[in-house]
Structures are given as C-alpha cells and as structure tokens.
Amino acid sequence: MPTLPVIEIRDLHKAYGALEVLKGVSINAQKGDVISLIGSSGSGKSTLLRCCNLLEDSQQGEILFKGEPVRWKGQGGNRQPADRAQVTRIRTNLSMVFQSFNLWAHLSVLQNVMEAPVHVLKQDRAEVEARARALLDKVGIGDKADVYPAQMSGGQQQRAAIARALCMEPEALLFDEPTSALDPELEQEVIRVIKALAAEGRTMLIVTHDMRLAADVSNHVVFLHDGQIEEQGPPDSLFKSPQSARLRQFLSHSMAD
Numbered sequence: 001m002p003t004l005p006v007i008e009i010r011d012l013h014k015a016y017g018a019l020e021v022l023k024g025v026s027i028n029a030q031k032g033d034v035i036s037l038i039g040s041s042g043s044g045k046s047t048l049l050r051c052c053n054l055l056e057d058s059q060q061g062e063i064l065f066k067g068e069p070v071r072w073k074g075q076g077g078n079r080q081p082a083d084r085a086q087v088t089r090i091r092t093n094l095s096m097v098f099q100s101f102n103l104w105a106h107l108s109v110l111q112n113v114m115e116a117p118v119h120v121l122k123q124d125r126a127e128v129e130a131r132a133r134a135l136l137d138k139v140g141i142g143d144k145a146d147v148y149p150a151q152m153s154g155g156q157q158q159r160a161a162i163a164r165a166l167c168m169e170p171e172a173l174l175f176d177e178p179t180s181a182l183d184p185e186l187e188q189e190v191i192r193v194i195k196a197l198a199a200e201g202r203t204m205l206i207v208t209h210d211m212r213l214a215a216d217v218s219n220h221v222v223f224l225h226d227g228q229i230e231e232q233g234p235p236d237s238l239f240k241s242p243q244s245a246r247l248r249q250f251l252s253h254s255m256a257d
C-alpha cells in the first residue's frame with residue numbers, strides 16, 4: 001500500500017496584496033525525503049515554507065499533512081484555516097528552524113528547548129527535560145543547557161534551535177536558510193547536525209543557498225524561480241545537467257562563491 005506523503009502541497013498560490021509570490025507550487029514529501037529548495041532571493045522559498053506550516057495564509061491550492069487536507073474557511077484573499085486545533089497540530093508536527101535562530105533571549109538553552117513541549121503540548125516537565133537534555137547532547141551542546149543564548153556562538157545557538165525543533169517530536173523539520181547567518185567555520189557544525197538528521201531518515205524541507213549542502217543531504221532538489229518550480233529532480237542530475245537556462249545561470253553564480 002503506498003504511504004501517504006508527510007507533506008503534500010498542491011498548486012499553491014499566495015500573494016501579498018498585488019504581489020503574486022507563489023504561482024501554483026506543488027511539493028510532495030514522503031517520509032524520509034530531504035527536499036532542498038533553492039532559488040534566487042525573492043523567488044518565494046521562505047514564503048513556501050511559511051505557508052506549509054500555516055504561518056502564512058495562502059489563497060488557492062491545497063496543503064495536506066499525512067493525507068489530511070487543511071480545512072479552510074473563506075475564499076481567495078479571505079481564505080484562512082478553519083480549525084485552530086488542526087493548525088496547532090500541523091504546526092507542531094512541522095517544526096521550523098529559522099535563519100536567525102529565534103531563541104528566547106530571557107530563557108536558558110534548556111528552557112528554550114522545553115518551552116513548547118511543556119507549555120503548548122502540556123507534556124510532563126520531567127519527561128520533557130530528559131528528552132531536551134538528550135537532544136542537547138545529540139547536537140553537541142549538552143554542556144550549554146544552563147547558558148543563555150547571547151553567551152553562545154551562532155553555530156551553538158542554531159544547534160540549540162534544532163534541538164528545540166526536535167523536542168516537539170515533529171513528523172518533519174522545515175529549515176529556512178539555517179546556515180546563512182553563520183561564519184563559514186560555524187556553518188560546518190550545523191551542517192554536520194543536519195546531515196546526521198538526514199541519515200536518520202528524518203523528513204526535511206531545507207531552504208538553502210548552500211548548493212553543496214543541498215547536493216549532500218537531499219534526495220530531491222526544487223529550483224524556484226519567480227514563484228514557480230522551474231526545474232526539479234535528484235541532486236545529481238539537477239546540479240550536473242541542469243536543463244533550464246535559468247537554473248544554469250543561477251548555479252553558475254551560486255557555485256562560484
């Protein structure tokens with residue numbers, strides 16, 4: 001029996017006012033898929049991720065989580081998710097990691113990781129703490145549990161943010177340029193963690209400017225151009241023999257730096 005995709009996006013359209021940002025995008029992530037989203041700045045990559053976990057509304061098209069379609073009320077510019085409980089369930093199952101980490105400055109690393117499982121999911125504090133400490137160990141910052149984000153390097157903060165996302169025990173992880181705010185030597189420690197997650201069979205959507213990361217970790221790469229999928233495929237063929245002139249041009253710029 002074919003399994004249902006963890007995330008399925010069908011013909012999604014999204015505009016900010018008159019600005020059409022997504023013009024009919026479809027994505028299908030099966031369990032264990034690692035899909036990289038690449039494309040120029042402004043092509044709609046972040047918007048797509050944010051629509052996917054319902055941080056942004058979209059006007060047309062469907063979003064399905066494990067086969068369950070998001071229920072909408074209203075149409076077009078007035079369309080919104082109809083069921084707040086469904087939104088919470090989907091959002092906690094598609095945990096997001098942001099470029100700028102978005103850790104709470106007034107909470108220790110451990111408190112950051114525990115915050116949502118305890119306060120949103122109402123899970124048992126002791127169980128969450130044990131899980132949080134194990135995850136901090138896993139991402140290599142077990143000794144930083146009681147430290148505040150400002151006392152850590154960017155690479156450590158991003159690994160804390162990944163531990164926080166994992167502590168929700170999500171079905172999939174959504175990364176938005178997870179290494180873009182980091183110096184090159186700190187990028188690597190985050191890339192190692194992402195590679196380890198890929199090797200574990202985690203389902204992930206990764207927006208990245210790092211073509212080597214996309215080539216190394218993903219089984220599928222999607223090139224977005226101007227709100228549409230211009231080309232997609234396995235990294236080997238996409239990077240080695242791009243078909244579209246736009247993708248060739250994009251790669252000639254982004255492989256150069």
Ligand SMILES: Nc1ncnc2c1ncn2[C@@H]1O[C@H](COP(=O)(O)OP(=O)(O)O)[C@@H](O)[C@H]1O
Nearest residue numbers: 016019021039040041042043044045046047048
């Ligand atoms: N909150 C917003 N309000 C208005 N326009 C936005 C907003 N967020 C993004 N945009 C516009 O949508 C387009 C796509 O943005 P984005 O998804 O952030 O692209 P990318 O992540 O690929 O760089 C850009 O033209 C951007 O200026």
Ligand SMILES: [Mg+2]
Nearest residue numbers: 045046047177
């Ligand atoms: Mg972006």
